[in-house]
Amino acid sequence: MSNLKLSTKTYSFQQLEEKYRGFLAPAFQILVEGSNIQLEGMVLSNVKVSTSIQATADTFSFTVSNAFDFGKREFDSSWINKYFSPTKSVEIKMGYVDRFETVMEGIITKISYEYPKNGHPSIHVTGMDLSFLMMRGKKIKSWSDKSYSEIVTEIGGDYSLKLDVDSCPKTNSHHVQNFKDNFNFIKGLAKEVNYDFSIVGRTLYFKKPLTQAASVIELEWGKHLHSFSATHDISQQVSKVHVYGTNHKSKEVYSGEAAQINKLGSNAKTGADLMRSFGTNADDYNKEELQSAEEAKLRAEAILNETAMNLVQGNGECIGLPEIQAGRYLKLAKLGRHLSQPYHILTVTHSIGKTGYTTSFTFRGNAI
Numbered sequence: 001m002s003n004l005k006l007s008t009k010t011y012s013f014q015q016l017e018e019k020y021r022g023f024l025a026p027a028f029q030i031l032v033e034g035s036n037i038q039l040e041g042m043v044l045s046n047v048k049v050s051t052s053i054q055a056t057a058d059t060f061s062f063t064v065s066n067a068f069d070f071g072k073r074e075f076d077s078s079w080i081n082k083y084f085s086p087t088k089s090v091e092i093k094m095g096y097v098d099r100f101e102t103v104m105e106g107i108i109t110k111i112s113y114e115y116p117k118n119g120h121p122s123i124h125v126t127g128m129d130l131s132f133l134m135m136r137g138k139k140i141k142s143w144s145d146k147s148y149s150e151i152v153t154e155i156g157g158d159y160s161l162k163l164d165v166d167s168c169p170k171t172n173s174h175h176v177q178n179f180k181d182n183f184n185f186i187k188g189l190a191k192e193v194n195y196d197f198s199i200v201g202r203t204l205y206f207k208k209p210l211t212q213a214a215s216v217i218e219l220e221w222g223k224h225l226h227s228f229s230a231t232h233d234i235s236q237q238v239s240k241v242h243v244y245g246t247n248h249k250s251k252e253v254y255s256g257e258a259a260q261i262n263k264l265g266s267n268a269k270t271g272a273d274l275m276r277s278f279g280t281n282a283d284d285y286n287k288e289e290l291q292s293a294e295e296a297k298l299r300a301e302a303i304l305n306e307t308a309m310n311l312v313q314g315n316g317e318c319i320g321l322p323e324i325q326a327g328r329y330l331k332l333a334k335l336g337r338h339l340s341q342p343y344h345i346l347t348v349t350h351s352i353g354k355t356g357y358t359t360s361f362t363f364r365g366n367a368i
Contacts, residue, residue, distance in 0.1 A: 023319055064079075087108065143174070
């Protein structure tokens, strides 16, 4: 398996155009247990990879159209036994001509044998990345006097994952994993402190949000960006977040407040700015078990910043670019002053089929 990671590199469109020989001939490679199955003579089609930083596993799928032996009236058992059984490791590379980048590492989870009314029988292969293992089984566990980073490091170590974990302020909270799978438990921890959590390849990321991070690439509408849609919606926005609560042991009451947002891009108004015209009617109050005033403020800041990222939501599609990854930032241009901004990429789908190679994505932002 390759060393797929959440890249921090940035590119110009011209650099990628030169790298991929003018985007003339979309191509892919699929390796199962390290072997390039196309070299076995397989005819593959409808290759699709979908990645996300939301609470879903990354997925892949492809079709093998020449696996049926008409002489024996059955699928080729040698191919099935060697390559197409659940748990087999898969690496998918996409690109053009002879230039490729890995866009997915995962495990085969499902094999479908399809006998259509018209046409040849085929095998449809689907799978998921390693995060799906963390979504299996609900756990009961608790931690006292551990930082968020320490808890994530402990859980991630159970899966032999490489860990890229930013340090996090230590709190005295008693963290309880109450009938939650490990993936969604860590997702919840990330939400409490406004961290980004994802698994890319064999690396677990638990990182501070990089709202000022450089975008992977700038795409211009009408040139590189084929389609685009965005919505500005204040219905979930608040002007401030107040968090208050009681330490159940000491009975002390703590509170914290957040009103400032880590703004993404150059636009002037965040959701909090817009909602201040409604006064305290737009404040948000949250009651939680707290151990200190510092923890109350940390929770308030996390809630406000997470809520703020719902202000802008959208989607787009461009020519197939393997470098575009969920979790990174993307600059969109030639859309007018208010829309030509960097956005945080939520999901990415790379598809190679009859219409060529396309990359589609969804995104979010916190300023207009």
